Amino acid sequence: xxxxxxxxxxxxxxxxxxxxxxxxxxxxxxxxxxxxxxxxxxxxxxxxxxxxxxxxxxxxxxxxxxxxxxxxxxxxxxxxxxxxxxxxxxxxxxxxxxxxxxxxxxxxxxxxxxxxxxxxxxxxxxxxxxxxxxxxxxxxxxxxxxxxxxxxxxxxxxxxxxxxxxxxxxxxxxxxxxxxxxxxxxxxxxxxxxxxxxxxxxxxxxxxxxxxxxxxxxxxxxxxxxxxxxxxxxxxxxxxxxxxxxxxxxxxxxxxxxxxxxxxxxxxxxxxxxxxxxxxxxxxxxxxxxxxxxxxxxxxxxxxxxxxxxxxxxxxxxxxxxxxxxxxxxxxxxxxxxxxxxxxxxxxxxxxxxxxxxxxxxxxxxxxxxxxxxxxxxxxxxxxxxxxxxxxxxxxxxxxxxxxxxxxxx
Ligand SMILES: Nc1ncnc2c1ncn2[C@@H]1O[C@H](COP(=O)(O)OP(=O)(O)OP(=O)(O)O)[C@@H](O)[C@H]1O
Numbered sequence: 001x002x003x004x005x006x007x008x009x010x011x012x013x014x015x016x017x018x019x020x021x022x023x024x025x026x027x028x029x030x031x032x033x034x035x036x037x038x039x040x041x042x043x044x045x046x047x048x049x050x051x052x053x054x055x056x057x058x059x060x061x062x063x064x065x066x067x068x069x070x071x072x073x074x075x076x077x078x079x080x081x082x083x084x085x086x087x088x089x090x091x092x093x094x095x096x097x098x099x100x101x102x103x104x105x106x107x108x109x110x111x112x113x114x115x116x117x118x119x120x121x122x123x124x125x126x127x128x129x130x131x132x133x134x135x136x137x138x139x140x141x142x143x144x145x146x147x148x149x150x151x152x153x154x155x156x157x158x159x160x161x162x163x164x165x166x167x168x169x170x171x172x173x174x175x176x177x178x179x180x181x182x183x184x185x186x187x188x189x190x191x192x193x194x195x196x197x198x199x200x201x202x203x204x205x206x207x208x209x210x211x212x213x214x215x216x217x218x219x220x221x222x223x224x225x226x227x228x229x230x231x232x233x234x235x236x237x238x239x240x241x242x243x244x245x246x247x248x249x250x251x252x253x254x255x256x257x258x259x260x261x262x263x264x265x266x267x268x269x270x271x272x273x274x275x276x277x278x279x280x281x282x283x284x285x286x287x288x289x290x291x292x293x294x295x296x297x298x299x300x301x302x303x304x305x306x307x308x309x310x311x312x313x314x315x316x317x318x319x320x321x322x323x324x325x326x327x328x329x330x331x332x333x334x335x336x337x338x339x340x341x342x343x344x345x346x347x348x349x350x351x352x353x354x355x356x357x358x359x360x361x362x363x364x365x366x367x368x369x370x371x372x373x374x375x376x377x378x379x380x381x382x383x384x385x386x387x388x389x390x391x392x393x394x395x396x397x398x399x400x401x402x403x404x405x406x407x408x409x410x
Contacts, residue, residue, distance in 0.1 A: 017090030065218035096175025248355020251316035316355030
């Protein structure tokens with residue numbers, strides 16, 4: 001509800017077909033050429049499109065994390081929403097007061113003290129002198145930068161600048177809080193303070209747009225996530241689904257870059273069929289944590305000898321999780337014409353959410369050479385925030401009745 005009793009619109013941000021082009025300016029001569037084209041009214045400046053046709057709707061009370069690799073367009077999108085940049089195509093509307101923490105120190109005058117900058121920001125945000133007086137102590141206390149509050153901002157460390165910026169925005173309690181990598185700059189104590197403040201702000205109905213490379217912070221603070229890839233939306237939805245898809249994509253990319261391409265052409269033992277949970281579909285299989293994995297493999301043997309079949313489960317970045325072969329478990333694949341078939345169940349997979357790959361290798365009868373490899377991507381979905389690859393069964397102990405003196409070192 002707004003101050004005049006009119007219900008506030010529930011749609012806070014609406015972006016439609018949002019696009020941004022920047023002039024291509026790499027060297028001094030490009031700058032001069034761009035300036036010449038602008039002055040002469042010619043529209044022939046080389047430009048590069050960094051954001052393409054982005055649609056975004058943020059409801060009041062929502063918390064949305066923007067994720068993506070360096071240069072994906074996250075900051076550009078935030079700046080368009082904050083009104084710091086104008087779009088090259090499409091449009092964006094925001095139905096409320098925005099508090100934005102974008103580039104380090106943006107909005108602060110470097111020659112003025114922190115205290116003076118607080119006063120200037122308050123004016124910009126439309127605070128009256130009386131409101132500023134009541135908020136000033138709160139802002140100075142939140143920033144907690146000691147005597148530096150009366151020093152020019154140009155003498156501040158980057159952490160101090162972020163402290164001051166966050167303190168100002170926090171005191172203004174905007175309808176929409178936009179933050180770009182703020183948590184990466186401050187020290188750990190300040191990070192914790194900001195996270196606690198954001199959690200309270202969200203609990204009070206605040207709305208958050210957060211850019212961060214820390215999936216921990218995105219998962220902790222946001223209910224939804226939007227993954228930008230090369231300026232387009234590659235994923236949008238539940239924060240755990242989108243962050244896991246993004247991490248799996250990154251891990252696959254680093255694995256592909258690292259893995260030597262050594263397919264053996266002779267294929268004396270060729271894998272001619274792999275069914276995973278009854279499907280030969282080569283697209284990524286999505287499973288819930290704790291689900292079963294049933295794999296059925298058919299190997300063609302050129303000389304009729306039985307193959308050894310190896311099964312490996314690796315994380316999407318190639319880190320091994322588990323491997324086993326038919327030979328280790330004294331299993332001989334069943335002959336079927338010129339092929340051999342083997343099926344195995346991996347029951348109640350204890351894998352944590354994330355991207356994995358199942359690898360099936362056909363080896364010769366002696367188990368000396370691997371001839372063929374087939375790989376299937378598996379995504380384990382879930383909302384667990386535990387670390388690692390597998391869930392270890394564990395039990396917490398109630399120690400409340402034990403005297404403190406029994407704790408070593410206490
Ligand atoms: N003022 C500018 N002029 C020209 N190109 C720009 C400008 N600002 C950003 N870019 C380019 O736009 C693309 C998107 O940049 P942006 O800063 O939005 O990405 P980002 O996802 O926030 O990246 P990061 O995670 O590294 O902060 C990049 O290729 C960048 O080089």
